[in-house]
Amino acid sequence: MHIRKIRTKLLLPVFVVLILVSILGVWALNGGVSALVADQLTTTQNIMNRALEENTAAKVQDINGNIQRMGNKALEQAVVLSNIPGVLEAYQLAHQGDLDVESDLFSQQARENLRQIFNPVMERYKTVTGVKELKLHFHLPTGRSLARLWRDGWQTKRDGKKIDVSDDLRDFRRTVVEINQGLHGPLKGIEVGRGGFAIRGVTAIADAQGNHLGSAEILLPFNALIEISKTSDAQNYAVYMNADLLPIATKLQDSVKFPVLDGRYVLCATTGSAQTGAVASSSLLDLGSRGLVSQQIDNAYVSVFPINDYSGKQAGVLLMLQDVSQTLASLKGIQTTGEQSINTMKRDALLGALFLLVLIGSIVFVVTSSFTTPLQQAVAVTTAIAKGDLSQRLQIDRNDEMGDLSKALNSMSDSLAENVTLAQAIADGDLTVKVHLASDHDEFGGALQHMVTELGGLVNEVSEASSQIVSGSAQVSDVSQSLSQGATEQAASMEEITSSMAQIESQTKQSAENTNVALTLSRDAIHSAEEGNSNMSDMVGAMGEINAAGQGISKIIKVIDEIAFQTNLLALNAAVEAARAGQHGKGFAVVAEEVRNLAARSAKAAQETASLIEGSVVKAKNGTKIAERTSSSLQEIMTSITKMSDLVSEISTSANEQSEGISQVNIGLSQIDTVTQQNTASAEECAAAAEELSSQAEQLRGMLAQFKVESRGIAPASQRVSPSAPVQIGW
Structure with missing residues (x-):
């Protein structure tokens, strides 16, 4: 696009500069505020993440500490209860029979004696502590169960029936096997049983001479651990056991009650199945099985870490979920407030730039009008001259450059009109006219003067040449x-x-x-x-x-x-x-x-x-x-x-x-x-x-002959042109 108006040429750069300055100012302001808001959001997010990480680390440490403390408590209770009077005599009675026979009468009698001894103790414990049951379990040195005292008159179930026998524990209870066959040292920690995870304390039982008679253990439910770990409604926990332990934990084989995740992890317990189930995945649990891993999933901060048994072997994964929706809402509020502030500053900056644009544009418009109007009149006169109308004149009476321009244009029109008159005479054939130069730089007048001179000489020469052509053509005709x-x-x-x-x-x-x-x-x-x-x-x-x-x-x-x-x-x-x-x-x-x-x-x-x-x-x-x-x-x-x-x-x-x-x-x-x-x-x-x-x-x-020329002393044709003599051809 070609811009012709001077006013536009003056106004357009001013407007472009103002618009660019406004855009750059708004952009810089927007960038500064946006960076400030982004920095605030980042800082807040980092603080939140750091707090969550610290809380998670503290919670994991607390849970592991609780597991340790519960193991110590279970072991202490097992030691105390195994030393109650009558326990040693019951074991000595059982040893009188065949310890490898599950229905041995001596073992049965020893079991009854233990029940009579501990029934008052169990009731007293429930009354004082408020705990529903105290799981105290005595074992024979052969790895069989002697008495599960929290059960009323029976030991285990077979084909749906309760039976009271010394069932074999050696296939799935490693703690029982280790304490009765090894150095008989105490064991404590997590072990998987028929009901899944349990925190156990196992101690050996020996007579006064140090002869090993068997072992006793206290079982504390693992679910109690996650119950006491949940300190707010925003927290939820889920316990997953490795699926390869399902043959031991037979009570967890009902996939409806205890769903299996991708055939690899069994859900043992949870404080919020909907919340934890929405974020749990086998890939996430795989990461947690190797160490503590934390991720933010939607509005939840999820942490997973391994559950190790008493021997330190990984047996499952504990998932912790912290609802951070309120914190995210706060961050969103900060972001919204920042964006509103940015929009307000943008609007104010644009209004200021628009006002400045109108003010400067008005000033430039008034200033340019003082010389664009005379220029428009001058353009009209020069356009008329370009079209051949030499009668137009400028009527501008000013003492500045516009007045000088008016006088110069009028003088140019007069000179052109005079040259037009001369050109008309030349066109009529009068080559005797006199052309006067306006100055030494009058190229148009000089061109007219040169044209008159050259045309006069040309007409004379053409006239002489035509005479010679007539003569020459006659000779050519004769020769031909x-x-x-x-x-x-x-x-x-x-x-x-x-x-x-x-x-x-x-x-x-x-x-x-x-x-x-x-x-x-x-x-x-x-x-x-x-x-x-x-x-x-x-x-x-x-x-x-x-x-x-x-x-x-x-x-x-x-x-x-x-x-x-x-x-x-x-x-x-x-x-x-x-x-x-x-x-x-x-x-x-x-x-x-x-x-x-x-x-x-x-x-x-x-x-x-x-x-x-x-x-x-x-x-x-x-x-x-x-x-x-x-x-x-x-x-x-x-x-x-x-x-x-x-x-x-x-x-x-x-x-x-x-x-x-x-x-x-x-x-x-x-x-x-x-x-x-x-x-x-x-x-x-x-x-x-x-x-x-x-x-x-x-x-x-x-x-x-129509042209009127001055006599210029033109040389005769015989002197200026020397044609060759006619050629004589003979045979």
């Missing part, structure tokens, strides 16, 4: 007429030469044919001589035939000699005609000279052949007289005939070459004839063009 006449005569001569060359060509062909006949005859003579040499008896007849053949050859040689003479004459005539043709006949003269040479050679060969034939005839006449020398004579005859055959062959070759040369001469003559005819047509066209040029030159002189 002469050229046409000469070309016509040349064409006639070429026709005669062509006719003569046709005759020569016919005679040459005839000579070649006769030479071929002579060559055939000479070959026959050689054959006859050979036969004569082998047939001495027919010698006379053969000699007669040779004589007759020699006479025939003599006649042919005479004919060849005559043809060579005539060819020589024709070649001489052709050379004369070629000399008359001048430059165009040079090639033809060469051909004619070659034909003469061939004719001379033919004549010479004919003379030689005639001499030989005459000798043959003489020898033939004397053949009968020198019969005794017939053989040698025949050899001489054969030699002569061979030479004659060679000469005849040369004559034939020369005749053929002569025929080809004459054909080339005919082609050259044909081309010369074509060129001659073209020259005749061109000469006629040139004459017509010269006449037309003369007529147009006369019209040009008439048109130039």
Whole structure:
């Protein structure tokens, strides 16, 4: 887009700068406040995360401490209760029987004795502590159960029935096996039993002599641990056991009550199944099985860490969930407040920038109006001048640059009007007008002055040139007429030469044919001589035939000699005609000279052949007289005939070459004839063009007479232009 208005050019940069400054200011303000809000949010988030991490670490430490304390408590209770009077006597009674038999009567009696001893103790414990039951369990040294005192008259269930026997614990109770078979040291901590996780304290029982009699343990429920760990409604816990321990924890094999997560973790207990189930996953529990891991999932801060049994082996995972929705809502409130503050500052900044934009725009508008109005008037006048209207003038009476501009434009209009008058006179043909320059830098006036001078000189020169064109065209017409006449005569001569060359060509062909006949005859003579040499008896007849053949050859040689003479004459005539043709006949003269040479050679060969034939005839006449020398004579005859055959062959070759040369001469003559005819047509066209040029030159002189020029002492045409003299063409 091209901007034309000066006011727009002034206002647009101001507006653009103001808009850019406003945008940059709002952007900087927005960035600063946004950074401040983001920094506040980050700080608050970090504080919250740090608090959650510290709380989580403290909670994990507290839970592990509770497990340790509960294990110590269970062990202490087991030690105290195993030393109650009557316990040692019951074990001694059981040892009187077979400890590997689950229904041994001594063991059964010992179990009854223990129940009688501890029933009052158990009731008293429940009353004082408020605990529903105290799980006290006595074991035999063989790894069997002696008495589960929290059960009323039975030990275990089989096929849904309660039975009171010493059931075997060795398949799933490692603590029982270890304390009864090892060093009999006390054990405490978590162990998986039929009901899942339990915190146990196990102690050995021995008599006064130190003989090992069995063991006793106290079981504390693991669920009690998570109950006491939950200190607010925002907290929830879930206990997961490794699924590979389900064969031991048979009471947890109901997947409806105790769901299995991806076949790897069994949910043993939870304080909020909906909350913990929404965030629990096998991948998260896998991470927790290796150590403490914390993550924020939606509005919950979730931590998982391993549950280790009494031996330190990982047996499950404890999931802790802290609801942080209120903290997140506080962070959201801080963010919302910051965004509202940013929006308010943006609005105020934009309003301020808009007010500043309007104020500065108004000032610039008022200032530019003082000079844009005169400029618009000046543009209107210059536009009118550009369209050819030189009557417009500016009416601006001011003492500043606008007034000077008005005077300069009016002066320019007056000067242009004066130059228009001069141009009109020049257009009417008056080249005598005087052009006055407004100053040394008046290029337009100088151009008009130069145009008048150059046009006057040009008209005079064109007038002189037209006169010379008339004269020259007349000369060209005369030369063209002469050229046409000469070309016509040349064409006639070429026709005669062509006719003569046709005759020569016919005679040459005839000579070649006769030479071929002579060559055939000479070959026959050689054959006859050979036969004569082998047939001495027919010698006379053969000699007669040779004589007759020699006479025939003599006649042919005479004919060849005559043809060579005539060819020589024709070649001489052709050379004369070629000399008359001048430059165009040079090639033809060469051909004619070659034909003469061939004719001379033919004549010479004919003379030689005639001499030989005459000798043959003489020898033939004397053949009968020198019969005794017939053989040698025949050899001489054969030699002569061979030479004659060679000469005849040369004559034939020369005749053929002569025929080809004459054909080339005919082609050259044909081309010369074509060129001659073209020259005749061109000469006629040139004459017509010269006449037309003369007529147009006369019209040009008439048109130039319309111009009025001053006498400038122009040199005559004969002095300024020197055309070449007419060319004289002769034949």
